[in-house]
Amino acid sequence: MGFMAAFERVAEKALVPIATKLNSQRHIIAIRDAFILAFPITLAGSLIVLLNFAILAPDGFIAKILFLHKLFPNLADLQSVFSPVLNGSTNILSMFIVFLVARNMAISLKADELLCGLTGLSTFFIIYPPYKVVDGASFLTTQWVGAQGLFVALIVGLVVGELFSRLSRSKKLQINMPASVPPAVSRSFKVLFPIIIITVVFAIGNAIINAFYPKGLHEFIYAVLQTPLKHLGTNIFSLVVLCIVSNLLWVFGIHGPNTIAAIREAMFAEANLENLNYAAAHGTAWDAPYPVTWAINDAFANYGGSGMTLGLLIAIFMVSRRKEYRDIGKLSIAPGLFNINEPVIFGLPVVLNPILILPFILVPAVNVIIGYVAISTGLIPAIAYAVPWTTPGPLIAFLGTGGNWVALILGFVCLAVSTIIYLPFVIASNKAAGSGYSNSSESEKTA
């Protein structure tokens, strides 16, 4: 127990406070929750792009299996019906994000969330590159409303969230209406001055930036912040490091993916969306611009949940004689198929388990590298389509590549690899039965 106790002390002293800070820091929460809330919309867009090419394109994988094009010769014409879906989802992600970040900030600072979100959106367009007039009609470039404007959206959302919430708290800036005025009316008057101040501040700020950097704020932020961070993220080293950090947090019983979500999204969101747009334009994930994204982790190193514990469960069913291991295995297999693995992590437990933590961290890292090698050598296309994280195991690789059969097989190979790595550790933990905190008072099982 000495090693474990020391381990636990490290966790409680060092890691838990860091995780607590990261997760109670309102700017980080605002960003993380904004991406969580926007996710269903990007996901819907992604699924429709996938279906568009899987079913409606003559060489789509479902179309081929079912001979759809023999049956309906004009099926491909339907693609144009669904292609505008991206215009309403990923292509305007920055607009969603700026609204949501400002709104989330207002929630945590107890200000008017809806009006704060709208003020954020308004501000985003105050500093947006101005209209261009062509043939008497005015046009706004779409360049910055999608993925490329993401960082401006984040910054504007945070700054407006802070300013709005603080200013609207000031009694001097409130216009209070008599009680007879309807609440909806007095609500908007209450925050009128804060909104005017923010508008003026950003308008002046925009003018100053344009004077020094005529291409505008969006271009500036993109060049100085977003592009470097994107390049930092989209390489195999960062991917492996993030993967290890995420799983290391789980070893201490802290939700890893959730803790690093804000950082991860900032690094990968643009690359993901560019891959999806590429797939939508070309009808394939082959040669997508960013072969390395976090999607590799989900597609090849996350079966059963963090630590690829589906492999652990299979290993347990194969070799474990410990009754509590098999009990937890039975309890965990159904949720595990949908990548939910808290029963394994806390029940087995993996948390602070001196034997199992090594494969728990090693297995995903190995599988991320396998996925990376397969994509970079051209064995399979990039994982360009977003797939919900509760999709069972190898199907994420299959659907994420747009229905590539080799990816599906590779998914099963990764699962086998994880099982093989887990096997000796399960055998070892059987031999060391009694270690861990699965003893004494908690002996009766309810599973």
Added chain:
Amino acid sequence: MKKLLLVCAAGMSTSLLVNKMKDAAKEKGLELEIFALPVSECESVASEVDAVLLGPQVRYQKPQVDAIIEGRVPVEVIDMRDYGTMNGKAVLEKALNLIG
């Protein structure tokens, strides 16, 4: 009717535990409403619950939940072992002690 809220990252694994707790409550003949949410959505129901239980994997978010609840009702982290074994009975017992 008393309301118990369980929260975790996405409200997925807690919803597994919720089902086990509901079974345990039925066995005891108790009238209880038990439900699960992502911790980020805790605020929306904060005023109507009688206790909030956090999954151990989001125990570091307790300060936030505390800030939302403002001491009005108990906020506790579920024991890791009970959580992992999905021991609905034990978690229910502890929750009942909390709301008294």
